[in-house]
Amino acid sequence: MGISRSTFYKKPIREQQQLTSDLKLKKQIEDLHQELPGYGYRRIREHFLREGIAINTKKIRRVMNIYKLRSSRRKSVGPKGKRSVHQLYYPNLIRGLKLTGPNQLWATDITFIKLINGFVYLSAIIDVYTRKIIGWSVSKNLSHEFCLKSLEVALKERIPGPGIIHHSDRGTQYTCDNYVDFLKKHGFKISMSNVGLPQDNAHIEAFFKTLKHEEVYAKNYKTMRDVVQNLPKFLDMVYNHKRLHSSIGYKTPDEFEKEIMELNPADRPVQKLWGWAV
Secondary structure, eight states, X not given: OOSOHHHHHHHHHHHHHHHHHXXXXXXXXXXXXXXXXXXXXXHHHHHHHHTTOOOOHHHXXXXXXXXXXXXXXXXXXXXXXXXXXSOOSSOOOOTTOOOOSSSSEEEEEEEEEEETTEEEEEEEEEETTTTEEEEEEEESSOOHHHHHXXXXXXXXXXXXXXXXXXXXXXXXXXXXXXXXXXXXXTXXXXXXXXXXXXXXXXXXXXXHHHHXXXXXXXXXXXXXXXXXXXXXXXXXXXXXXXXXXXXXXXXXXXXXXXXXXXXXTTSOOOOOOOOBOO
């Protein structure tokens, strides 16, 4: 056979040991995906390291491939939009901007959640430095009031300094007189994306993609009851408190913010962010 006697007898033992190890890892990944279905092999490895389990990324990828353990997220394809020649209502202030702490740049947008009997709309605000959702509101219509509600929630829990940037797209909710007047009254600098370039508001768009793939689609939202029962838990307990973010060193937004608070106690933490609208 061209192999030594010891190799002949040890090979089945090694194969059985590897199979046992692979099945154990498979179960660990499946358990993790129950709550965090969007985790790929990188975040899985970081999660295990935080629990004192050192596993090579190659092994994680191999086991995921063998047992078809897929992240709920998929890479998007297709056109990214074309730059408009039209003048912006307000200039884009965030390109090339270097952030040094929280409450310097808040980004916001609206997304929809498709239900059996129509749609429900979510307005969310993210602190770009900490990646934390600091205010949100849900509504059954697209009036500007529920966008103002999410902003009011964020302002109720945080006290941003003068000159904080509010970044959004050019939707009518953000360009109407009531919303613009509110921003100016509270000392915001107004920044807006170019038309047809969602990447200009990439941070909030990335959050919405995570929300859709790891929560709404994974749990198959069908009714308003699903939204009421599950959405607050995902935003507060999972996304802000448990989900690791590669852009902030594989920490959760709560952990990252806590570290900042210890260095600069003047920045107030977010305590409550529920914002239901009608």
